[in-house]
Amino acid sequence: MRSVLPVLTVLAVLVGIWYLAVAPMNVRVALDQAERAGDVITPEGSVPRRAVSVWRLMIDNADHVALGYALDRPRLPTPQQVGQELWKTTGAMIQRGRPMSKRGLIYHGWITLQSTLWGFLLGTTLGILGAVAIVYSRTAQLSLMPWAIISQTIPIVALAPMIIVLSSQIGVEGRGLPKAIISAYLCFFPVLVGMVKGLRAPLPAQLDLLKTYNASGLQSFLRLRLPASLPYLFTSLKIGIAAALVGTIVGELPTGAISGLGARILIGDQFGTPLAIWSALFAAAILAGGLVTLLDLVQRLTLKRMGLA
Amino acid sequence: MSWVLVALLVWAAGWALNVWLARRSEMRAVRIVVPVIFGLTLLAMWEALVRGFGVSPIILPPPSVVAQTFAASTDILWVDFQQTVVKGALRGFFIGTFAAFVTAILIDRSQFLTRGLLPIGNFVAALPIVGIAPILVSWFGFDWQSKAAVVVVMVFFPILVNTVQGLREASAMQRDLMRTYAAGYWQTLIKLRLPAAMPFVFNGLKIATTLALIGAIVAEYFGSPTRGMGFRISTGVGSLSIDLVWAEIVVAALAGTAFYGTVAFVERLVTFWHPSQRG
Numbered sequence: 301m302r303s304v305l306p307v308l309t310v311l312a313v314l315v316g317i318w319y320l321a322v323a324p325m326n327v328r329v330a331l332d333q334a335e336r337a338g339d340v341i342t343p344e345g346s347v348p349r350r351a352v353s354v355w356r357l358m359i360d361n362a363d364h365v366a367l368g369y370a371l372d373r374p375r376l377p378t379p380q381q382v383g384q385e386l387w388k389t390t391g392a393m394i395q396r397g398r399p400m401s402k403r404g405l406i407y408h409g410w411i412t413l414q415s416t417l418w419g420f421l422l423g424t425t426l427g428i429l430g431a432v433a434i435v436y437s438r439t440a441q442l443s444l445m446p447w448a449i450i451s452q453t454i455p456i457v458a459l460a461p462m463i464i465v466l467s468s469q470i471g472v473e474g475r476g477l478p479k480a481i482i483s484a485y486l487c488f489f490p491v492l493v494g495m496v497k498g499l500r501a502p503l504p505a506q507l508d509l510l511k512t513y514n515a516s517g518l519q520s521f522l523r524l525r526l527p528a529s530l531p532y533l534f535t536s537l538k539i540g541i542a543a544a545l546v547g548t549i550v551g552e553l554p555t556g557a558i559s560g561l562g563a564r565i566l567i568g569d570q571f572g573t574p575l576a577i578w579s580a581l582f583a584a585a586i587l588a589g590g591l592v593t594l595l596d597l598v599q600r601l602t603l604k605r606m607g608l609a
Numbered sequence: 610m611s612w613v614l615v616a617l618l619v620w621a622a623g624w625a626l627n628v629w630l631a632r633r634s635e636m637r638a639v640r641i642v643v644p645v646i647f648g649l650t651l652l653a654m655w656e657a658l659v660r661g662f663g664v665s666p667i668i669l670p671p672p673s674v675v676a677q678t679f680a681a682s683t684d685i686l687w688v689d690f691q692q693t694v695v696k697g698a699l700r701g702f703f704i705g706t707f708a709a710f711v712t713a714i715l716i717d718r719s720q721f722l723t724r725g726l727l728p729i730g731n732f733v734a735a736l737p738i739v740g741i742a743p744i745l746v747s748w749f750g751f752d753w754q755s756k757a758a759v760v761v762v763m764v765f766f767p768i769l770v771n772t773v774q775g776l777r778e779a780s781a782m783q784r785d786l787m788r789t790y791a792a793g794y795w796q797t798l799i800k801l802r803l804p805a806a807m808p809f810v811f812n813g814l815k816i817a818t819t820l821a822l823i824g825a826i827v828a829e830y831f832g833s834p835t836r837g838m839g840f841r842i843s844t845g846v847g848s849l850s851i852d853l854v855w856a857e858i859v860v861a862a863l864a865g866t867a868f869y870g871t872v873a874f875v876e877r878l879v880t881f882w883h884p885s886q887r888g
Contacts, residue, residue: 306725314729375748439624439631442640443647453865455822457739457830458838458858461846469668542735549737550823553830562740569743569831577744585736592735 315379324354325376326368331357333371334364377578385579402559405583411560412548413587415476419483420544424537426484427491434492435499435525445496452489456482457550464551475551479560483547487540494536498529531608534599541591549584561587612661616654623650670852678852679859685841686860693838694864696753697825701760702817709765710810713772714798723773730773734766739827746831756833760824764817768810775809776802808883811876818868822861 331349335341342360343349349357358365369378377385386405393404400407430448433440460482467478502524510520552562561584568576627643652672658664659671666674679686716722742759749755779802787797829839838857845854 303724303728306721307728308725310722310725310729439628439643442631442643443627446644447648449869450862450866453819453869454858454862455819455826455865457823457826458842458861461842462851462854462858465846465851466668539735542737546737546739549740550827553739553742553827565740565743569747574744574747577740581740581744584740588736589732 318379322376322378323358323365323368326371326374327354327357327365329371329375330367331361331364334367339364373572373574377575381575382578382582385575386582389579405579408559408561408564409583409587415479415548416483416545418476418480419547420487420541422480423484423487423540423544424491427488428495430492431495431499434496448489448492456485456547460551479548479551482551483544486543486547490536490539490543494532495529498532499525501528501532527606530606531603534595538592538595541595542588545588545591612657616657616661619650619653619657623647667849667851670855674852675855675859679856682853682856686856688836689838689841689857690860690864692753692836693825693829697756698760698821701757701825702764702821704757705761705764706768706814706817708761709768710772713769713776717773717776727770727773730766730770734770738763739824742828743831746828751832752834756825756828759828760821763820763824767816768813771809771813772806775806778809779805807880811872811880814872815869818872819865822865
């Protein structure tokens with residue numbers, strides 16, 4: 301709790317820097333617009349102005365700097381503009397009774413969330429199964445572990461368009477599955493590593509105790525190894541779900557998707573509407589924060605009930 | 610169907626060989642040979658299955674075709690490698706690492722800043738920052754500068770968070786010892802706290818190697834000169850030269866592994882004293 305004040309201070313400073321940066325970032329566009337509207341700008345014409353530094357321009361045209369804070373298509377929007385755009389595409393949609401409109405971010409966020417959760421489920425399952433195989437079989441450990449590490453050094457974005465092309469050629473309808481596969485690819489590794497650590501967490505003495513109880517392999521897995529691995533599992537799940545969201549957005553970015561937050565970023569880029577990009581980015585950030593916080597909550601509740609926290 | 614049978618046989622033989630090898634001695638060679646056999650088995654199965662089911666090379670080329678394309682177009686691949694990895698990813702990686710490192714040392718002097726920035730840095734490190742690529746491409750233009758900028762933003766926070774945590778690693782006892790030596794702030798920093806932070810720093814650097822390549826390639830999807838791995842992949846998918854795309858993927862995989870391996874190697878040299886390196 302004692303870090304609330306420092307965090308708020310740092311946040312306030314960051315927002316302040318952002319506001320200050322808007323002026324130099326947008327001054328050229330603002331001056332071009334003002335000149336077209338008939339105002340007198342000191343170096344005339346946008347071509348000669350390119351040779352002049354932004355700071356010089358801001359000093360010479362001090363009364364036009366404020367225009368940079370209210371552009372329709374700013375190079376850098378103000379936090380306020382981003383907030384308004386976010387509200388316009390979420391809250392205002394709800395007020396008008398059309399929360400799932402395709403023009404709103406709720407619809408696109410929902411598409412992204414679905415893929416993320418499917419990918420998370422798939423990746424977590426694979427990760428846990430892989431970890432069990434690695435812990436119980438030396439062959440699996442020697443064969444799988446190095447490849448699991450190497451698989452993460454391969455940039456998935458290189459594979460993403462291929463996965464999407466492949467699945468559409470095989471005849472899979474829609475983009476849900478390929479996006480989920482990309483998410484799962486990014487998500488399985490942290491889960492695998494965490495679970496291997498977790499399943500190996502019980503002390504030899506504890507395993508020996510179960511052996512003296514004549515416990516079978518399955519029993520010692522269910523009663524000892526699995527519970528002991530839970531703290532590790534939750535830590536990896538939090539990393540995993542963030543990675544799954546990155547995977548989904550990467551899956552939506554490069555390949556002409558039309559729905560999902562990544563697609564909003566892509567479309568905003570193609571149509572030159574920076575506000576759409578920024579609001580989609582912040583929606584993705586809010587989604588990521590929400591998912592991680594939710595898992596954190598589940599972790600606390602579970603570990604408390606198990607007496608581990 | 611015979612190819613499918615071959616695939617199954619190869620799989621069974623590879624696995625059996627690995628089981629046999631894993632039971633053998635604890636030799637170092639086994640640790641290398643077993644994963645290599647596993648990888649070769651997968652490649653052989655890929656080849657056999659693609660032939661067995663008669664998959665069109667436009668959908669999924671067999672590894673042999675990919676290898677031929679790779680050998681035939683090394684000049685294109687080399688140009689793309691230089692554009693994306695050397696210019697975009699590596700420069701961005703070094704700038705971002707340096708910036709994060711300096712920032713970490715600066716904010717470490719203030720308890721207040723550390724407590725304020727750590728939660729924010731942790732949060733930002735979990736965000737899908739790749740989405741910022743189109744914005745930075747429109748700010749810095751199509752050439753490698755925008756790619757390096759995306760990489761800088763992506764690697765900054767993981768390294769910052771890890772370095773700040775690492776700088777707290779030196780124990781009170783060790784710091785007291787430095788004080789009894791009459792060491793000043795900078796001496797303590799260089800002789801004690803930075804070396805103690807290195808395992809954490811390298812943890813961040815290893816995460817950053819993967820992120821750097823991802824950032825450089827994604828940024829090229831949003832505009833690039835007519836070279837670069839991301840450019841070649843996105844146009845290759847469009848023009849159905851899938852074998853070239855797979856060759857680029859091989860380059861990306863090799864570059865990623867080599868990059869990670871280099872960082873891991875430097876880590877062994879720098880943190881040779883750490884328990885995890887002495888095993």
